[in-house]
Amino acid sequence: xxxxxxxxGGLVQAGDSLRLSCAASGGALGAMAxxxxxxxxxxxxxxxxxxxxxxxxxxxxxxxxxxxxxxxKNSVYLQMNSLRPDDTAVYYCAAVQFSVxxxxxxxxxxxxxxxxxxxxxxTVSS
Numbered sequence: 001x002x003x004x005x006x007x008x009g010g011l012v013q014a015g016d017s018l019r020l021s022c023a024a025s026g027g028a029l030g031a032m033a034x035x036x037x038x039x040x041x042x043x044x045x046x047x048x049x050x051x052x053x054x055x056x057x058x059x060x061x062x063x064x065x066x067x068x069x070x071x072x073k074n075s076v077y078l079q080m081n082s083l084r085p086d087d088t089a090v091y092y093c094a095a096v097q098f099s100v101x102x103x104x105x106x107x108x109x110x111x112x113x114x115x116x117x118x119x120x121x122x123t124v125s126s
Contacts, residue, residue, distance in 0.1 A: 002026040002115045004093045009120030012083055016124070020078040022093030022117060030096035031105050032069060032076040033113060036089035036122075043092065045108040047078060051098075056106040061087075083124045093117040 008020040020034065033048035047057045047067040055067055066079040076093060094113035096102065107113065 002029065002095065002097075004095060004115055004117035006091065006093045006117045006120040009091060009122045011123045011125065014084055014124055014126050016083050017079070017081045018083060018122060020080070020091055020093075020120060020122070022076045022078075024074045024076070024093075024095060028098035029074075029115075030098050030102045031107055032093065032095045033107065034067060034076075034078045035092045035094055035110060036087075037092070037119075038086075038089040041089075043110055045110075046091070048106045048108055049076060050106045051103045054104055054106050056108055058108075080122070083122075085124050085126045088122060088124050090119040090121050092119045 003025050005023045031048055031050045034046040035043050036046050037043040045058050049055050049067045049069050064082045069076040095115045097114045
């Protein structure tokens with residue numbers, strides 16, 4: 001059974017940087033992604049990375065956040081720079097079940113992902 005475990009969240013000030021990690025176990029995976037959910041809002045897409053390391057970002061984080069993955073550690077990362085108070089949210093790691101033909105897919109909808117972590121809180125103070 002696939003499990004995703006996020007880490008690296010915390011409380012930072014506006015303009016600071018933070019790096020989130022997500023360790024996967026239990027099976028082969030396709031695309032992986034980060035989503036976030038602020039209080040009272042729907043879960044929203046942040047960034048995704050395909051098995052072939054193609055990437056996609058939301059407009060709100062483009063140029064500030066970088067997603068990467070390390071196959072040797074079966075992990076995905078989110079480097080967040082120039083953090084703003086509106087980046088405050090619970091950040092979730094997500095993954096798609098492995099498929100032979102899915103190497104270049106970079107999904108961005110929540111219903112495209114099969115596995116989810118429990119989330120890590122990121123709070124950015126002004």
